[in-house]
Amino acid sequence: MIIFLFVIIGLLVLVYAIYYWWEIRPGIKTRHNLSLLGEEAPSLTDGEIRYRDLNKNGRIDPYEDPRRPIEDRVEDLLTQMTLEEKAGIMFQTMIGMNNDGTLQEKGGIIPMPQSSDLIVRRLMNHFNVLQTADPRPMAEWYNRIQKLAERTRLGIPITISSDPRHAFTQNPATSMMAGKFSQFPEQTGLAAARSVELVQQFADIARQEYLAVGIRLALHPMADLSTEPRWGRANGTFGEDANLASEMIAAYIRGFQCEQLGAQSVACMTKHFPGAGPQKDGEDAHFPYGKEQVYPGAQFEYHLKPFEAAFRAGTAQIMPYYGMPVGLSFEKVGFGFNRDVITDLLREKYGFDGVVCTDWMLINPVKVMGRELIPAKAWGVEHLSVAGRIQKAIEAGVGQFGGEACPGVPVALGRSGRIKEGRVCQSVCRRLRDKFRLGLFDNPYVDPDIAEQTVGNPEFRKVGELAQRKSIVLLKNEEGILPLRGELKIYVENINPETASRYGRVVNNLANADIAILRLNAPYEKRKGLLESYFHAGDLDFQGREKEHILDVMSRVPTIVDIYLERPAVIPEIAEQSVALLANFGANDTAVLDVIFGKFVPQGKLPFELPASMEAVRRQKEDVPYDSENPLFPFGHGLTY
Numbered sequence: 001m002i003i004f005l006f007v008i009i010g011l012l013v014l015v016y017a018i019y020y021w022w023e024i025r026p027g028i029k030t031r032h033n034l035s036l037l038g039e040e041a042p043s044l045t046d047g048e049i050r051y052r053d054l055n056k057n058g059r060i061d062p063y064e065d066p067r068r069p070i071e072d073r074v075e076d077l078l079t080q081m082t083l084e085e086k087a088g089i090m091f092q093t094m095i096g097m098n099n100d101g102t103l104q105e106k107g108g109i110i111p112m113p114q115s116s117d118l119i120v121r122r123l124m125n126h127f128n129v130l131q132t133a134d135p136r137p138m139a140e141w142y143n144r145i146q147k148l149a150e151r152t153r154l155g156i157p158i159t160i161s162s163d164p165r166h167a168f169t170q171n172p173a174t175s176m177m178a179g180k181f182s183q184f185p186e187q188t189g190l191a192a193a194r195s196v197e198l199v200q201q202f203a204d205i206a207r208q209e210y211l212a213v214g215i216r217l218a219l220h221p222m223a224d225l226s227t228e229p230r231w232g233r234a235n236g237t238f239g240e241d242a243n244l245a246s247e248m249i250a251a252y253i254r255g256f257q258c259e260q261l262g263a264q265s266v267a268c269m270t271k272h273f274p275g276a277g278p279q280k281d282g283e284d285a286h287f288p289y290g291k292e293q294v295y296p297g298a299q300f301e302y303h304l305k306p307f308e309a310a311f312r313a314g315t316a317q318i319m320p321y322y323g324m325p326v327g328l329s330f331e332k333v334g335f336g337f338n339r340d341v342i343t344d345l346l347r348e349k350y351g352f353d354g355v356v357c358t359d360w361m362l363i364n365p366v367k368v369m370g371r372e373l374i375p376a377k378a379w380g381v382e383h384l385s386v387a388g389r390i391q392k393a394i395e396a397g398v399g400q401f402g403g404e405a406c407p408g409v410p411v412a413l414g415r416s417g418r419i420k421e422g423r424v425c426q427s428v429c430r431r432l433r434d435k436f437r438l439g440l441f442d443n444p445y446v447d448p449d450i451a452e453q454t455v456g457n458p459e460f461r462k463v464g465e466l467a468q469r470k471s472i473v474l475l476k477n478e479e480g481i482l483p484l485r486g487e488l489k490i491y492v493e494n495i496n497p498e499t500a501s502r503y504g505r506v507v508n509n510l511a512n513a514d515i516a517i518l519r520l521n522a523p524y525e526k527r528k529g530l531l532e533s534y535f536h537a538g539d540l541d542f543q544g545r546e547k548e549h550i551l552d553v554m555s556r557v558p559t560i561v562d563i564y565l566e567r568p569a570v571i572p573e574i575a576e577q578s579v580a581l582l583a584n585f586g587a588n589d590t591a592v593l594d595v596i597f598g599k600f601v602p603q604g605k606l607p608f609e610l611p612a613s614m615e616a617v618r619r620q621k622e623d624v625p626y627d628s629e630n631p632l633f634p635f636g637h638g639l640t641y
Contacts, residue, residue: 030116034116034120037152038151038152040147041056041155042056046060049066049067073441078429084411085154086424087414089123089126090407091404092404093127093402094128094130094403096112096115097133099131100133101133101136101139103116115148122405122408125159126161126217128160128162129215132177132181133179135212136449136451136452139452142446161217162217166183168184168186168464168586169185169186169564181455182457182460183465183468183586184463185585188235188237189467190238190471191238191248192471193603193604199255201255202467203251203252203256205460206218209455210266211446212455213451215266218266219269219271220269221310222271222276223307224236224275224321225240225241226239226608227625228279228620228623229282229620230567230617235566239608240635241607241626243305246308254313257314261434269318269357270315270317272319272321273307273321276323278293278623279323281622282538286531287535291323292324294622296623303623316354317356318354319358320342320356322359322362334378342398356398357398357400357402358400359402360403361374363401363406364386386406387418391418394413398427400431465590470603472591473604474639475582478579483596483598484504484596484597490507490513490515491506491510491517491553492506494519514558518550518553519562520550520562521564522540522563522564522565523539523541524538524540524566536567539614559579560581561581561582563583563584564583564586565584568610570617570632575632601640602638604638605638606637606638609635609637616631
């Protein structure tokens with residue numbers, strides 16, 4: 001009986017401990033954090049000028065004065081900032097958002113520090129939002145977080161960033177879920193459409209939707225080239241041709257930033273300098289086994305061309321990749337720690353004076369309950385401490401750390417003399433300059449009504465759906481079987497039957513079908529690990545039961561195959577045995593069926609070649625474009641009716 005009572009008491013204590021940790025403790029911390037804040041910034045007048053008294057001193061300071069040149073405003077604010085405030089601006093990490101538009105102070109699907117802790121205690125004001133909610137709650141959340149920042153000592157506004165969130169086909173490891181936003185093809189699809197005007201139109205629409213909910217920094221475009229077909233991030237590129245990618249990158253940046261960075265702009269952080277495509281064996285530098293970036297074909301400068309176009313277009317910011325260069329004269333450390341690349345090449349050779357922000361989580365590993373889940377991507381400097389890595393990156397020329405939230409480290413480095421405060425100030429100036437150029441100091445708030453009217457409106461959706469159709473590539477059309485005509489009995493896989501029924505009579509038995517239509521995803525190796533499972537890498541050919549099933553269908557009935565090319569695929573048997581073959585880069589069922597049934601004439605061109613075999617893939621050089629022997633379909637291939 002006594003033992004039973006002890007067990008009951010122990011369970012009650014455990015339940016209370018869990019309840020305290022998840023419900024009571026966050027509330028206590030939030031209340032304490034908020035108690036450290038001042039009042040909201042009053043709106044005052046100086047002559048005919050109305051301004052926000054961000055430091056609440058009752059007079060207009062130069063940094064609060066919209067009449068002043070930006071450099072004067074930056075200099076004044078910098079003189080008022082403490083070392084801790086300067087260090088806070090050097091970090092950008094993920095921040096939570098509740099679906100109802102409230103600040104995430106506890107729990108959440110993705111565990112994150114409390115919003116109030118990041119802003120009030122760590123003095124940070126750059127955040128990457130991962131979630132997607134309805135437009136109104138997103139706008140309301142954004143306004144709430146700006147109100148919180150307004151109550152800090154100097155009232156420095158928040159800059160919210162986002163990974164791409166406008167693609168029909170989404171991989172949550174490399175882009176955000178579109179939700180209510182308009183849906184276009186992936187970046188490769190824009191390249192397949194071969195229209196500079198369409199790219200700029202897409203970017204302009206995305207800019208308006210971002211603006212409406214308060215996103216002011218695009219963590220894109222990718223200027224990388226997919227010269228290594230096994231690389232799992234090909235869908236985020238403009239393909240493997242440097243000239244095509246350069247044209248597209250320039251149009252993309254113009255659409256987001258406008259003619260010059262201003263109050264109606266979204267700043268672009270172009271990535272991943274100096275080009276992340278040539279990964280050894282196609283493995284990705286997110287992982288230790290993919291950290292080496294190689295140039296067996298001596299094509300390093302080829303991969304720089306799209307970045308040169310981005311510089312000419314005025315990209316506001318640059319993100320280096322994780323990769324560690326092999327076979328070059330540069331120091332053999334990751335690009336985020338590499339002075340040869342960031343200072344000597346980016347700053348001095350190209351004269352880039354914008355923000356340089358690392359890719360996410362270079363410094364600290366991801367830990368859950370004290371257990372390392374994902375290692376820090378500190379390739380080549382694994383032996384250094386957290387402080388040593390930050391010092392190394394700063395000395396290399398980095399100005400901000402992505403996916404990190406440890407501003408106390410550079411504070412300690414500054415106080416100990418390991419880094420000069422002047423170097424910190426230089427980085428802070430660049431970040432503040434962009435905030436002023438974007439108009440955030442003068443009015444950071446958005447209108448939730450406008451957000452509802454703008455995001456995913458019918459006009460924008462129509463353009464996105466048209467872009468999906470324009471990006472579809474017709475690879476094969478045996479004896480001109482397409483477009484399909486007449487009343488046909490169709491068998492479909494991976495297509496919504498209700499959608500398909502608008503084009504023909506859908507049957508469930510192959511024996512009763514006139515034709516089969518299969519939608520497939522490009523094959524990949526299934527990897528273990530939380531993050532690795534989303535990076536579709538490895539061999540490019542269909543194998544095992546999946547391949548057997550596809551070939552069986554094609555042997556029994558004439559078959560049309562549409563394949564989503566997240567990356568190039570090796571499909572010789574499918575190409576041979578199908579009666580028609582299409583490729584898409586993020587397109588819904590209706591878009592694909594419209595092409596198959598002749599409601600839209602195909603016009604897309606391949607943004608990369610499709611190799612004939614895995615043997616040919618393995619013989620390719622990672623940094624060399626279109627070097628596959630006798631490709632099944634070459635770069636630029638695309639038929640029409």
